[in-house]
Amino acid sequence: MSETSTALTLTTGARPCVCLQGAWTLAHYAQLARTVARPTASVVCLDASGLTALDTAGAALLVKLLGTDTLCRILPDASGLSAERRALLLAVANAMAGRESPPPAASRWTDGLARLGKFMLNGxxxxxxxxxxxxxxxxxxxxxxxxxxxxxxxxxxxxxxxxxxxxxxxxxxxxxxxxxxxxxxxxxxxxxxxxxxxxxxxxxxxxxxxxxxxxxxxxxxxxxxxxxxxxxxxxxxxxxxxxxxxxxxxxxxxxxxxxxxxxxxxxxxxxxxxxxxxxxxxxxxxxxxxxxxxxxxxxxxxxxxxxxxxxxxxxxxxxxxxxxxxxxxxxxxxxxxxxxxxxxxxxxxxxxxxxxxxxxxxxxxxxxxxxx
Structure with missing residues (x-):
């Protein structure tokens, strides 16, 4: 696998697993953001044996794709991941905890009602x-x-x-x-x-x-x-x-x-x-x-x-x-x-x-x- 070939694949089966390949770094961030898709299945394991390089930009993208809770759950049992990269992923996940975009409003009617209530309370x-x-x-x-x-x-x-x-x-x-x-x-x-x-x-x-x-x-x-x-x-x-x-x-x-x-x-x-x-x-x-x-x-x-x-x-x-x-x-x-x-x-x-x-x-x- 070349340094520039970066990918995230999902192997299905009894235990759906995410496989990381290539360099997950800032230099390849744009390529990763375009080509990598969020896994739709529930991930239970992580295989990083094909990972050649990792920095905070790649770790942040991985956290965004998998979610903070999922990554923290599968990180202790991840294979092919050095202690330094495991610590980096854990630090980035903790830093990004709670930063996921909030779910969309249930309806415009309830959102307008909430704004009206806030306006009345301020008044x-x-x-x-x-x-x-x-x-x-x-x-x-x-x-x-x-x-x-x-x-x-x-x-x-x-x-x-x-x-x-x-x-x-x-x-x-x-x-x-x-x-x-x-x-x-x-x-x-x-x-x-x-x-x-x-x-x-x-x-x-x-x-x-x-x-x-x-x-x-x-x-x-x-x-x-x-x-x-x-x-x-x-x-x-x-x-x-x-x-x-x-x-x-x-x-x-x-x-x-x-x-x-x-x-x-x-x-x-x-x-x-x-x-x-x-x-x-x-x-x-x-x-x-x-x-x-x-x-x-x-x-x-x-x-x-x-x-x-x-x-x-x-x-x-x-x-x-x-x-x-x-x-x-x-x-x-x-x-x-x-x-x-x-x-x-x-x-x-x-x-x-x-x-x-x-x-x-x-x-x-x-x-x-x-x-x-």
Whole structure:
């Protein structure tokens, strides 16, 4: 048998036996992988008298063909196998134990059900973690109220500037454009019924109750929650949070409370600006396209009950609390890599937007049932 002639044969009979021939080495690995087939019968013995050379590549291929359990069972009684090659096969088999590819899934239905269950379990854990973080933050806030020296006024003002003042242009521009679009679409539909004048009520009601606070919260969820997560996540990657704890400082009190209070104070103000900007956009469309004078527009807006304004403003602190908590929590969950910072930043934006819309839907159903 030549050095390049490599093969694995199976002799059948009372005791099916595998016969190895040639060189089972890395140089002949491609040839072995193409020509050697997995034995279909149950193998009970191994004959290596025709084996001329063996290395880890050949041993790994043999383990893959026969299986770890089968090879370990027949290896002690193998014939024509030196002690060194027997030890090599045994070491490779032990190293590859458990690495066989798992069996295919039973069905796509069960696989999808398993993924759904995993998704629901992760969602429940995230909800419990968010509630725990909320309790920790609120308890820290309650404890710091009695200690004026622990108030971080400079950090609070800086966060209010970043979260509130810097967000005014984008909030005002977006709500102005949305107000103009709502007025235009409303007028297009209402014109078929000769009720174009009710476009003013449509814009006023929608922005006072829903659009003003919802658009503002969604903008801040994408702008501010991501900033909170990236800032705290970068501090955790750089071990700055550990340094604060080493100095006896509480990261919740030092980093979370200023951001939470700043967002809680600025989101209602931004919501008020959004309401005004949306109604200004509706007024511009009414003036230019519907021939509704500005004085008439303002007179109709003044007739809207004030409770709709209070409903919209009342949602703002709740949305601010949710956005700040999710953004800070995802920042604390970052592990020590830049990829983790990006993943949790994306997660905080998605969770914040989803939470804001879900909370707004629940509030709308509740207020509708209460006839508010």
């Amino acid at each position: 429940w854990r995230q909800w419990v973690l968010l509630l725990g973080f909320m309790g920790l933050t609120l308890s820290t806030l309650a404890a710091s109220i009695a200690r004026p020296r622990s108030w971080r006024l400079t950090a609070l003002v800086a966060q209010m500037h970043q979260c509130g003042l810097n967000a005014v242009p984008i909030v005002a521009l977006l709500t102005f454009l949305v107000g103009a679009v709502v007025a235009f679409l409303g007028a297009t539909v209402l014109a078929n019924f000769g009720a174009t004048i009710y476009t003013v009520d449509l814009v006023a009601y929608s922005f006072l109750r829903e659009f003003g606070v919802l658009l503002t919260a969604i903008l801040l969820a994408g702008r501010t929650a991501s900033a909170f997560t990236a800032q705290l996540g970068s501090m955790k990657v750089n071990e700055e949070l550990d340094a604060l704890r080493t100095q006896g400082l509480d990261p919740i009190e030092l980093l979370v409370l200023p951001r939470l209070l700043a967002l809680t104070l600025t989101l209602p103000l931004l919501t008020f600006i959004a309401m005004l900007s949306g109604m200004v956009g509706g007024a511009l469309v009414s003036l230019l396209s519907l021939d509704i004078a500005l004085a008439q527009y303002l007179a109709i807006v003044q007739q809207v009950p004030v409770r709709h304004f209070l409903v919209g403003m009342g949602k703002a602190p709740l949305f601010a609390l949710l956005i700040a908590l999710i953004g800070c929590l995802e920042g604390f969950k970052v592990s020590g890599s830049a990829q983790s910072v990006g993943e949790h930043t994306t997660s905080s934006v998605v969770q914040s937007i989803f939470g804001v819309i879900l909370l707004d839907a629940i509030a709308a159903l509740f207020l509708m049932e209460m006839d508010w």
